[in-house]
Amino acid sequence: MSRLVVELTNRCNLRCGHCYDERHAATGDLSSEILDRILAEGQVCGIDHLSFTGGEPTIHPEFDGIVRRVCGAGYTFSFVSNGVRVPKIHPLLVEHRRWFQGATFSLDGAREATHDALRGPGSYRQVLRAASVCVVKNLSFTLNMVLTARNRGEVSEMVELAARLGSGGVRFGHLMPSPDIASRGLELSLDERRSVEAEIWRLRESASVPVAMAPGYFSESPFFPCAPLELEEFNLDYRGNLTLCCHLSGYRRGATGADVLGNLRRMSLAQALERFRQRVGVYLADKRDRVARGEFSELDHFPCLYCVKYMDKVSRLSPLASHPRSSATATGGPSC
Amino acid sequence: MLTLDRHVGIHPEVVSTELGDGETALLHLKTKTYFSLNGTGARIWWGLQRGLSLKEISQLLQSEFVVDSERADRSVVELVDDLLRQQIVQAL
Numbered sequence: 001m002s003r004l005v006v007e008l009t010n011r012c013n014l015r016c017g018h019c020y021d022e023r024h025a026a027t028g029d030l031s032s033e034i035l036d037r038i039l040a041e042g043q044v045c046g047i048d049h050l051s052f053t054g055g056e057p058t059i060h061p062e063f064d065g066i067v068r069r070v071c072g073a074g075y076t077f078s079f080v081s082n083g084v085r086v087p088k089i090h091p092l093l094v095e096h097r098r099w100f101q102g103a104t105f106s107l108d109g110a111r112e113a114t115h116d117a118l119r120g121p122g123s124y125r126q127v128l129r130a131a132s133v134c135v136v137k138n139l140s141f142t143l144n145m146v147l148t149a150r151n152r153g154e155v156s157e158m159v160e161l162a163a164r165l166g167s168g169g170v171r172f173g174h175l176m177p178s179p180d181i182a183s184r185g186l187e188l189s190l191d192e193r194r195s196v197e198a199e200i201w202r203l204r205e206s207a208s209v210p211v212a213m214a215p216g217y218f219s220e221s222p223f224f225p226c227a228p229l230e231l232e233e234f235n236l237d238y239r240g241n242l243t244l245c246c247h248l249s250g251y252r253r254g255a256t257g258a259d260v261l262g263n264l265r266r267m268s269l270a271q272a273l274e275r276f277r278q279r280v281g282v283y284l285a286d287k288r289d290r291v292a293r294g295e296f297s298e299l300d301h302f303p304c305l306y307c308v309k310y311m312d313k314v315s316r317l318s319p320l321a322s323h324p325r326s327s328a329t330a331t332g333g334p335s336c
Numbered sequence: 337m338l339t340l341d342r343h344v345g346i347h348p349e350v351v352s353t354e355l356g357d358g359e360t361a362l363l364h365l366k367t368k369t370y371f372s373l374n375g376t377g378a379r380i381w382w383g384l385q386r387g388l389s390l391k392e393i394s395q396l397l398q399s400e401f402v403v404d405s406e407r408a409d410r411s412v413v414e415l416v417d418d419l420l421r422q423q424i425v426q427a428l
Contacts, residue, residue, distance in 0.1 A: 087353045112365070125365070129351045132363035136355065136372045164368035 003049035005246050007238045008057040014082050016119045018148055018186050020178050029060050034240040034264050039073040041269040052079035058089055067092055071099040080104045083130030090133045102140030105130055110157035114150055135166050142168045146175050148186040152196050156203055163209045172200050173214030176247050194218050216304035222291050224303045229280055240264040242272040244279055245307055258311040338417050340391040340409055344425040346384055362424055369422055380415050384425060390416060
């Protein structure tokens, strides 16, 4: 069975320094009509799990009803959250614990000052408060840290923190590049990325909790493991667009459309998934051609950076183009 | 020995969350120690948050629960003593 990552809303109740400005001005929520289609057609299409993202998914005005409908239809669910609303919604999670597979809390620093500098004053305590609610109510949770120049030195502390908090694990992921973020000095160079990845792989060997890295880390093979490309995971944005990748959803108002495969207002989930499978085939064929032509650069071994270029998700003025370690390779990405 | 005329304060590194069913979750951010307080404990915690003396908190319990003064006093002292040992609260 597969899972569907559903962007319940592109709105958020925080204003994080490593997010992009459009998110902060966002106004959209997933409609009931789209949810109906997912629930009616998902299981027939081999989907049994819905993973809610955003924005902050728990601020969807009908979050309570959505959870009830999802569970009533027999799907399991999980969500990624900043934790702010967990003290409010935990009774809903307790009531549906049979279907609830856990929350992933975004914690971008092992230290309060580091996290709060990125996500706003008081936000660290909100995450740990959410963790305490989960522990007391016996609800599963894990932690996710986006690696930036500010928190790169706290990776081992983060693993220790996850263990001491009773987290089910900790996952690290690289920051998605955009011009907004470059101006804030948060990005790691390619060398820094590889260095922190090496530290994480070392920690994984000895940590008492599961330690993982989200896809996007350096991969020797051009054909890295990524759930959508393995057809294990599909992504739906709040407008009902099935997309190849959830990263930078809505960035530049989704201007390129290069990874949009269809909208569930206009087609069935089965039709959209068939387009998804075909698109993955084209993607892989394009990549094989690129490798065969000897055009696969160092930058391209970071899968998300390859896809950001391939999908034209950031403009030609992307900081990737001026990055000191990628200036030779980032400007000639294929257009779709 | 803890006495009822004492005031104690909540450690600044403790976050607490009322869970709506009478229970309160506590987490000490430095030691990463969790506590769960039941209805009575949560009421004692409520008094501590408002700066009441232990005697005042005991009287609060006696006014809200069917409990004699001796047992209320003991409940307050025992819990606060435990919270002091765990550095969840600190003597003022």
